[in-house]
Amino acid sequence: MDHRVLSRLAAPAVAALLALTTGCTGETVQGRPGASGVRDPFFPKAGNGGYQVEHYSLDLDYDPADGQLHATAVITARAEQGLSSFNLDLSGLEVEGVSVQGEGARFNRTGNELTVRPAEDLERGEVFRTEVDYSGRPKAVTDPDGSEEGWIVTPGGKGAVGVGEPVGSMAWFPGNHHPSDKATYDITVTVPRGYEAVSNGELRSRTEEGDGRTAFAWHSAEPMASYLATVAVGKFEVTTGRTASGIPVYTAVSPGEAAASEPVLARLPEMVEWGIGRFGPYPFSATGAIVLPAHSLGYALETQTRPVFPGAPGSEELVLHELAHQWFGDSVSPKSWKDMWLNEGFATYAEWLWSEDHGGPSAQQHFDAYVAGDTRVDGEAGSDWGAFPPAAPRNPKEISASPVYGRGAMVLQRVRQEVGDAKFFALVRGWAADHRHGNASTADFTAYAEEKTGRDLTEVWDVWLYGKDRPKAPKAPKDAKASAAP
Structure with a gap:
């Protein structure tokens, strides 16, 4: 949506x-x-x-x-x-x-x-x-x-x-x-x-x-x-x-x-x-x-x-967003409405990837724009994306609010930074395949991500997915440069 x-x-x-x-x-x-x-x-x-x-x-x-x-x-x-x-x-x-x-x-x-x-x-x-x-x-x-x-x-x-x-x-x-x-x-x-x-x-x-x-x-x-x-x-x-x-x-x-x-x-x-x-x-x-x-x-x-x-x-980004939901939200559907970031974070991140692959700003540049509030790179970067953790909206009114979209996408980029492109895109494809036509929760995703990548991502979850404070950019991302998926 x-x-x-x-x-x-x-x-x-x-x-x-x-x-x-x-x-x-x-x-x-x-x-x-x-x-x-x-x-x-x-x-x-x-x-x-x-x-x-x-x-x-x-x-x-x-x-x-x-x-x-x-x-x-x-x-x-x-x-x-x-x-x-x-x-x-x-x-x-x-x-x-x-x-x-x-x-x-x-x-x-x-x-x-x-x-x-x-x-x-x-x-x-x-x-x-x-x-x-x-x-x-x-x-x-x-x-x-x-x-x-x-x-x-x-x-x-x-x-x-x-x-x-x-x-x-x-x-x-x-x-x-x-x-x-x-x-x-x-x-x-x-x-x-x-x-x-x-x-x-x-x-x-x-x-x-x-x-x-x-x-x-x-x-x-x-x-x-x-x-x-x-x-x-x-x-x-x-x-x-x-x-x-x-x-x-x-x-x-x-x-x-x-x-x-x-x-x-x-x-x-x-x-x-x-x-x-x-x-x-x-x-x-x-x-x-x-x-x-x-x-x-x-x-x-x-x-x-x-x-x-x-x-x-x-x-194009709007059409791409709704199309990406066919994998994330439609095929892999949320177990509860509190898990909406699994729909919207992935669809927003798909927009960033489409841009990255078609001559626009990379996913990392979109991420950086959100951190800086730079609306010249991303028109949504000035939104209140840090108002609440994407995995913990406070009421039903917030399941379609900015943090669910933008900060949800930022969570995915943080995972990508931590594990590198090869493991990240294997994770994304594996998530869509292994949960095809089913339902999944946030806890399902975090456990799957760590199992699939072999990495402890506790800090990402604590700060970006569940942290109540507005996160700051990591000091030294391990893989900040975006590249094509293998």
């Missing part, structure tokens, strides 16, 4: 659950309710306990003229405990019916929690299928930092986009909305003829319906955190192609942004290949971009395989 683009169950409900009995037999339940959150340090109600989702199949019918969404979500999950009930995160929207394993299920709503009571308890290890029919006019969700996510109607009301970092996906489909639960997806979107509907992964089919509507069926074969799912509806100009190594490229651009977007997006295939060279194999089966009408959002977002931009991307 890049916020720098445009500036940058309640007690009664628990009691009710405990009173429920088995729908078919009337016997007391043997399972127990799944938790209503995974206790994320910043978003404790995000996600749900007791199960892990394996697959989402979303069938969405949306009309931009009235903003109404009619949808069915089929969620295939595995019970991690005996379940008498379980929760799904869903904001707003009317639930019309729920079934579990093909049988009607009781359900109730409390805030953003949809509590589902299957007709029969689910056994630990059981793979179960939940179907939710729902409809309404999806809304935006306001983040702790004041930005909007969820379901956003684009300027002029002629389209919409679903974006979800950190919890906005609950505005348009029910699910287990925490990055620690990744799943595969099939998303079918039906819209009036003349509109395009763009989502993640590969377009499996485009079908003209008999009622003047078009259905777009998208498939994401690789696991995806729900905050990275997207749907964009609009009258886009679509361009397709392939990178040099054969990865399909699908870009959808709002007509008014096409001319300004073309020079930067033309380099996207080259950026993918560059990323493969730096970070290892591209982790997904497709790539591309979605460019919305200007001012649709206040940020760009690394939605999986197809980042979203709020108007024409203003720089």
